Every structure is written in structure tokens, then in C-alpha cells.
Amino acid sequence: MDVGIVGYGVYIPWYRIRVEEIAKVWGDDPENIKRGLLVEEKSVPGPDEDTATIAVEAARNAVKQAGIDPQGIGAIYVGSESHPYAVKPTATIVAEAIEATPDLTAADYEFACKAGTAGIQTCMGAVEAGMIKYGMAIGSDTAQGAPGDPLEYTAAAGGCAFIVGKNGSETLATIEDTYSYTTDTPDFWRRDMRPYPKHGGRFTGKPAYFKHVLSAANGLLRKLQLTPQDFAYVVFHQPNGKFPMHAAEELGFSKEQVVPGLLAPKIGNTYSGSAMMGLAAVLDQAKPGERILMVSYGSGAGSDAFSIVVRDTIEKKRNATPKVLDYVNRKVNIDYAAYVKFRRLLVK
Amino acid sequence: MAVPRFWREIPNRYNLVGARCGNCNKVLFPPRYICPYCRRMGKLEPYRLKRRGKVLSYTVVHIAANGFEDQAPYLLAIIELEDGPRLTAQITDCNPDEIKIGDEVEMIFRRMGEESQDGVIYYGFKARRI
Ligand SMILES: [Zn+2]
Numbered sequence: 001m002d003v004g005i006v007g008y009g010v011y012i013p014w015y016r017i018r019v020e021e022i023a024k025v026w027g028d029d030p031e032n033i034k035r036g037l038l039v040e041e042k043s044v045p046g047p048d049e050d051t052a053t054i055a056v057e058a059a060r061n062a063v064k065q066a067g068i069d070p071q072g073i074g075a076i077y078v079g080s081e082s083h084p085y086a087v088k089p090t091a092t093i094v095a096e097a098i099e100a101t102p103d104l105t106a107a108d109y110e111f112a113c114k115a116g117t118a119g120i121q122t123c124m125g126a127v128e129a130g131m132i133k134y135g136m137a138i139g140s141d142t143a144q145g146a147p148g149d150p151l152e153y154t155a156a157a158g159g160c161a162f163i164v165g166k167n168g169s170e171t172l173a174t175i176e177d178t179y180s181y182t183t184d185t186p187d188f189w190r191r192d193m194r195p196y197p198k199h200g201g202r203f204t205g206k207p208a209y210f211k212h213v214l215s216a217a218n219g220l221l222r223k224l225q226l227t228p229q230d231f232a233y234v235v236f237h238q239p240n241g242k243f244p245m246h247a248a249e250e251l252g253f254s255k256e257q258v259v260p261g262l263l264a265p266k267i268g269n270t271y272s273g274s275a276m277m278g279l280a281a282v283l284d285q286a287k288p289g290e291r292i293l294m295v296s297y298g299s300g301a302g303s304d305a306f307s308i309v310v311r312d313t314i315e316k317k318r319n320a321t322p323k324v325l326d327y328v329n330r331k332v333n334i335d336y337a338a339y340v341k342f343r344r345l346l347v348k
Numbered sequence: 349m350a351v352p353r354f355w356r357e358i359p360n361r362y363n364l365v366g367a368r369c370g371n372c373n374k375v376l377f378p379p380r381y382i383c384p385y386c387r388r389m390g391k392l393e394p395y396r397l398k399r400r401g402k403v404l405s406y407t408v409v410h411i412a413a414n415g416f417e418d419q420a421p422y423l424l425a426i427i428e429l430e431d432g433p434r435l436t437a438q439i440t441d442c443n444p445d446e447i448k449i450g451d452e453v454e455m456i457f458r459r460m461g462e463e464s465q466d467g468v469i470y471y472g473f474k475a476r477r478i
Contacts, residue, residue, distance in 0.1 A: 014441040046440060046441060047418050047419050048419065048438075048440055048458040048459045048460075048474065049458065049459065050459055050469075052459075052469075052471065053457050053458050053459060053471065056457040057456065057457065060457075084469055085469070093471065096358055096362055096363075097362045097363065097457050097471075099363055099396075332443075341418055342418070344418070346418075
């Protein structure tokens, strides 16, 4: 394909809650949880933040880094499982806030944690077909686990936006190709009007995450006739810190290839933003010519795999905006009481 | 706030779109129809203000306004924007004891409130320390 990334931007809320704070409330052993999940703390949205505000901050960073006129954006897709409205698109709010309106198409996507990468694929197709000049795909979430559910340790908030355009002097990385693997697998779901998701416990591992992530990765490697040694980095969806490490090992990637894009230990699972933000963290440090494999995962279930090659343009673009690690390190820790208040869980 | 009024003010609330007078070059926010300096000589055009500014004055609010109870104590400040206009805005993502007059801020996009649990959500600008 002759498309690439023109710019990207991320956003992570300021607040964090540590595993110890949550474990204290439910009588769990924090060391056990931290070891089991490879997560130390997770990001928490402030009381005035939601999926739309997070998407807007990431999108504004992406436009700034890309250095383009937002009026050139012909499509915006926002992937999330926590859109602020059930009916009323987040994408229109973002489009207005980056001044891309009114000459564009926009829609919200839903596919658990991979709705953002589905948006990237839609943009790739529309750019390649000449329908639009630039397309913006966003993964943004303010995920919630039910109080006391193991998900509460990891369900985090954050967002990432990518602007896709035709390959050329503007693109900081080429998207060589993409491959998806999708089946009907009920590993995690949330019914209409219900506040919290349900999941299949251990069932979310082998037949769900690993089957789809590994199949998508292998499918793309076969399609491009590449091996793990052809890649400098690999990024997976990160429901915790442990799953991506296992997936990398299973596929024959080294620890050194997966660690630079591994953010879950410090911010938790940012759902739709997770794999995309891992890719952004890698782009923050990658050298021109290096190849990156990114594989997302959405429960329900499916994985989108992408092969990306970094171009020279990255050097002059990536210092225009805060880096992923700037956001990871810019933080304040809160206790469980503040967390409960922020998440509007108090009964008054 | 009524939905139509919120909708009309979206460019101001989301993107700080004010007005600039082509005659005296003054920037006005919120936008006006007549330049208060030039009157009939004024030539007002829409102008998007830069999102940077500094804190001129602030107060810590303990008795919260309706809908802001969960955020108390919070900071309310008069911000002087780089382009000149002054506006009142909440300072978010900041401990109330850490703010100083003269602090540089950027105007960011946040939830301002909602009509009701099943009503429309209002988005707009708040300030954040740089
Ligand atoms: Zn004037």
C-alpha cells in the first residue's frame, strides 16, 4: 500500500492509582497482583475528562505534529468502548474541536479495544482510493471495571490519534500492509445500559487474546514474507504487562523488541488507545529505516496487525509535541477515596 | 444553559474564536459585533486566539457552583491570554496550593457540565499550567 502516518498524538490523564491502593480495599495481596499482571499503577481520568476530551487532546497533538491544515482531514473515526453518549458521535465533537468541520465524514467505531486500529484501516483504504487527502483515526477510552473485579486494577484512561495520508515527504512512517483475524469469541462484553463489562476470566487468555493476536501477527508475516528478525520493535495490545510479553515470546520476538512499546506497567490498559499508544512510544524513539509490527486486540474478538517502516521525516516532526513518556511521567497519585469520587461512584 | 445557545457558542467555547478589529487590531473575546474602540469605523473579523496565557489572579472555591461539587476545592482564575483579552476560567489538573500569579497556562478542552443525567454534555475551555 502507498499510505503512511503523517502525524500522531497522544494524551494520558494526570492522575494515577497504585495497585496497593485498590488491593487494600478488597483485601488482595498487592505483590501477588503486581507480579501476576505486571502492572504497578493505572491512569485515572479527572472529574472533567471523558473519552471526547481525551480524544481532543490527542487529536490536537497529532495535527500539531503533522503540521497540516486540519481542513485537509476528510475523515475522522473515533474508536472507543466508553463514548460519552450512546447516541451522538464523539467524532463530531473532535472534528469541531480541531477545526476540521464541515467538509468531512465522521463516525464512531466500537470493537472493544481494537476500534481505533479498525479506524486506521478505514483511513488507509479511503486515502489509497483517493477519496480523502488525510484521515484521522483515534483510540480513546475511560475504561471502568466493576469495583472489586480484577479489571479494576488495569482499566485505565488515555487516547492516541493517527493521521494517515499518501506516502511522500510528509509521512513520517510508511504503513506497508495490514492483516486482520476475526472470529465470534465471547470473552468480554457489556450489555446495553449496563455500567460494567463482564468477562470470561481465564477464557480471555488462550482462546481469545493469544489466538487472535498470534494469528494476526503470523498472517501478516506470511503475507509480507518477513520474520521477527526483520523488525526492530513489536507492539501488542496491553490488557496487562504480562500478555504482550508472552505473545512476543511465542512469536519469537526478544524482550528488547517488546519493552520500548510496553506501557501497561505504568498506566494500565488504556483499551482502544493501548496498542496505538505503544506504537506512538516506539515512534518517539525509532530510527529511520526501522520496521515495527503492531498488533491490536479487541474482545469479541479480533486483531489487526500492521507493518510500519519509519522514514527520515520522523526526525523533524516528533519534537513538536509532548512524547508518550512525558505524559507517563507527568502524574499525581490519588487514593481510593478520590478515585471513587472522580469516577462518580459515590451514592449521594 | 439552553442547547441552542450552547450550540451557537461552540466555536468560542471549543476553539477560542473571538474577533479582531481590522481598524485598531484589538482582539476581542468573546466576539462582538461592534468594536468598542472604533465604533462605526471598526472592521471586526473572526479570529482564533492563541491558547496560551498567564494567571492574573485566582481564588480557591470551596462552596462549589451547581454541578461542580465533586471538584471542590477548585481553582477559578482570571487569565490574560497572549492575544490580550482576559477571561475567567477554571484551572484544572492542579493542586490549589501549587498555583501562583504569573503562572503560564494553556487553554484546554474539558467537560464543563451537563444539562442533566440524560441531557446534553457541555464542553469548553479550562486552563492548565504548562
Ligand atoms: Zn477597532
